[in-house]
Amino acid sequence: MELTINGSTHQIDVEPDTPLLWVLRDELGMTGTKYGCGVAQCGACTVLIDGQATRSCVTTVDSIVGMTVTTIEAIEQDSEGQKVVEAWVANQVPQCGYCQSGQVMAATALLKQTPQPTDEDIAAAMVNLCRCGTYNAISAAVRQAARA
């Protein structure tokens, strides 16, 4: 199987129904994308597939052949992603940090689709869980990234 991830093509030899998350982490060593629940509940595994925020723990690799995958490892090569990261740093968003790759990816997808999101847009897009309760800082950072 051939997957396009962060602009590079990778030959992958796994069962077709393997979740993308585990191909990223174990086959390709891209561990920035996190495993939290495995059942599309937490969002720690969020990546962009054709620009859409997608939970990679329930996305089988055979379903995304021919699509483009962007992970947190390439976030700073993306202009929106860069703004998001800077806003995350400026707002000192992360605590334990474990959910934050997914949060940054979700925010990047939002700003790509809706450059000037309303508070409702932000609430609708930023639904990933954070056990450390960084939710207020996340919203503030998304607003700042939208202004940047």
Next chain:
Amino acid sequence: MNDMTPIRSGRPAQGEDGPLNVSRRGFLGGAAALVLSVTLPVGRARAQTAGAVTPGTRIDAFLEIRPDSTVLFRSAFMEGGQGVFTAMAQIVGEELDVDPANFVVESAPPGPDYLLLGGGRFTGGSMSVRSSYETMRRLGASARQMLLQAASEQLSAPAAELSTEPGRVTHAASGRHLAYGELAQAAAGLPVPENVTLRSNDTFRWIGKPVPRLDVRDKSTGRAQYAIDLRVDGMLHAAVQHSPRLGGEPEALANEAEVQAMPGVHSIHTLPGAVAVVADSWWRARRAVETLQVTWTDPAPDTPRAMPADFSSETRRETLKSTEGDGIAFEQEGDVAEAFAGAARVVEATYDAPYLVHGQLEPPSAIARWNDDGTLELWIPNQAPEMFQADAAKLAGIEPEKVIIHSPMLGGFFGRHFLYQTANPYPQAIQLSRAVGRPVKLIWSREEEFLRDAVRPLGVARLRAGLDAEGLPVALEAVAIGEGPSGRWFGRAADQADSSAVEGMAGKVYAIANRRVAQLPVDDPAIIGFWRSVGHSMNDFFYETFFDEVADAGQQDPYELRHRLLAESPRHRALLETVAELSGGWKRGPFTAGDGTTRARGVAMASPFGSEVATIAEVSLQDGEVAVHDVWVAIDPGSIVNPAVIEAQVNSAVALGLSSALLEEVVYVDGIPQARNFDGYPILRPDQMPRVHVRIVESGAPMGGIGEPGVPGVPPAVVNAASVLTGQRIRSLPLAKIELKGAEG
């Protein structure tokens, strides 16, 4: 199937010989970019026995100044989001005169130098900064003095003419400078000064300031590495399936051949209370182990901590509620019996709070590698490396010195990473690695984690208050029924109450002349653990919510009654006034908010972990559920190191406290926890997060904790507010299980 035999001393299995691609930074030698050319001070003897070391004094155990004048600092305390690495850099940097931004901080390995908590080492109890503050300042100041001394020799100038500015020594008279990196080697040979002068507080540049956290960029770009992300050369991956009921053992595997033939499967193993599959990737291991059809035995009669087949959280709650007795007194003041006898009115209530999982977002993992030299190397999330080292050594049958512990950044803390038997994956990883003769990385799926986490105990409290003719409380008795985690893991004398069972009902500051707080111990069949703010996580809810009942019974406003009973406690009264002012002045409600909703406010106070906290919450009812709009927190930790970290920690504590009040509950049926993932155990979502307003008060009292104190006030403040709208007292958590009726909208 490889039947596992207990690991004994003797030759370890052959480990994979390749280099780690986990970076062995700094002192372990290896990755070139961070290798130190100079250690400060190299002259100090390293080969000392534990008894000969005064923890926190050997500079080279903590600090390495690199040629570029940046500092590698080994922290005795683990970072799990609470900001302790940054705090250490601020404290040491302040005295050493190095900008905290030029620090690289990592977890220290096990060792006598790091036993900073009364001869032990443990990250928890919100103790890290307050317990080591003086010691770490001295460490930084000593190193600075040695650098000055070295500079004096190199510049041939008297030390008195020298000063430092961040990262360098300056000789003003000659206009010469020497960077710390140039001096480190010479300084290393000098003796550690006996006495050092610490900076006066009014000259602090970094302590007390909102210094940016050191790990934020790495955590915003996916570069931060947690235990679950690490990889060592030649490793295999493992996944487990546990006995649903603790204590059961694998009896038979119905489809072993089928599973052995699955892609990537290396081997199938039985372990104590579990089966495991080792494979070439974790996903394959997991899929295979979950395909295994296992018959589990009933626990053998003498199995320690086996879960009874008829155990349920519901029966546990009823058992505790119906257990009679006054318990073992922990705190007594005045004459409670007489005060109740003379009271004009007595108010009584029984409260309860459920079992909780930690729910840290990083599932547990462990990497184990047996090395050719007989050492065992472990990469494990933990909050007490020496304790894990000793336990791993016992399991492996080798000396503790032969167990090398790496303590990566923690993807959530909350008390999860203590040495709970049956709740940690490393014993399994050690066995599996031994069995397959290769390094093994074991991850527990979220489902296995929710099955085996050490839960916050279920708690019940009986409270009773006596009121005088004016409606003021003159007597209060609180009996905590159940077991606390401190007693479980550190032991409890038969005639003594466990502080972790009563804290939050004991230690309250209100002037109620006759008081008695006790524990009525009833052993908990579940594996119980420390959960952020421990006993306070439920006891302040019990006490502060009951307090509002008492106020209502005496026809007092709950804020005014608190204020009145704090007349002799200026620190607490000021804090209560501060939170009221922060919220725009106390009002209980119900009142109509700007958006037309009907709202009410509740207040609570707590004295956890050496800090004082006052909390106000504003809520409304929406479709039978409590919506929390704003939480105001005034916190007095005495003195502070980083206000930005405190504000973040209070936000985090509000989220966790609210999550527990609204949503969380582990339900056991037939000895098995029912929820195995976040779908069955919801935690606070972003749309449920209130605005959080924080005011930090520095009263100058001894420094208190920060990580936990924000939690306990939240559930009672929220429930007190909700009760105003429902007109009913709420005595059981979480609120989600109660149908709330009242002033909606």
